Amino acid sequence: MSPAPYRVHRLIQDLNRDPRLVVRFENEAEAVFEQYGITDAERLLLREGTPRALMALGVHPNLQMKFLRIRRAAGVGGPSPLASYLRDLEQGR
């Protein structure tokens, strides 16, 4: 599988560190795609946003995780997967 073009990775990296871009992406995805030079074929896969689509696009695994998280909840996750362990660490101090 070839890696996705850098323009795709750059978009996801920027979404990962810029909450304002996430909001803009939610409201006007086409304009954001245009800004990053994302092609029609790439837009289709990013709009689908499934693990299968991101793998097909060749998105770096670490960036797939970030894009899936952003898509799921606009950066607002559920409870931490570490919650029970963190409680244990707190109690063990």
Place this chain on the structure above:
Amino acid sequence: MSHVVFEPEKCPDKAARVWAGMREIARRIHSLDPDLLIIATNDHLNNFTLALQAPFIVGVADEYTPLGDMGIPKSPFPGSREFADGFVRFAAGAGFDVARAEEIAPDHGLAFPNLVVNPGGRVPVLPFYINVANDIPPTPARVWALGGVLREFITRERVAAERVVVLGAGGLSHWLCEPEQGRVNEAFDRMVIGKIVSGRGCELAGLTSDEIRRDAGRSGLEVMHWIFAAATVPHARGEEIFYEPMPEWITGMGGIALTP
């Protein structure tokens, strides 16, 4: 040892054994009363993005605040500028041009193991990043050799009384966000553990990155961190503290201890 855990509900017995193993490693590190904890790990494209990729990066800051991914508390902990700068200079003289980083917000790759083994951030930490996220990662042979350089630096340049623990954090086999996600290669994981705890970690330096990717997945390249740690005590024997093949967590989870 592995540098993450997940919800225990799907596999409570295995999760309990993994957690107990991690706590045991924490107990052993605490009992050594180290002056410095070197954590060899990788960043997950949070600090070092594809905009600029370097193979080896050392954190040289006085203090770090975790990124906070996976719910890890953003509690600051100390670094060691003096040790880090000295090591980078020493490594340059030994043929390794290691990048220096001032502004790191460590993600779970460093912050989680640090939280477990260094509660309260009492021991200064040297973040040592091996960039396995890079499409062109360093070779296991280079990683092994650089671990040897760190050993030389500590034995030649540091005071004998200084107590340093090196923790290789990450792995084992996992195919995160790859078509084989969920696969765990227990044979590969046990091979890595077996070689290192029997003092034959140097044999792992003969692997290629492509072989590790084939047998352990792209994310399995995190075993480089184990190879680095083993290279700092090249013939030491040790013991397996825990190992669990965990398709429920899409990875092999393990931890070992080596004493020079």
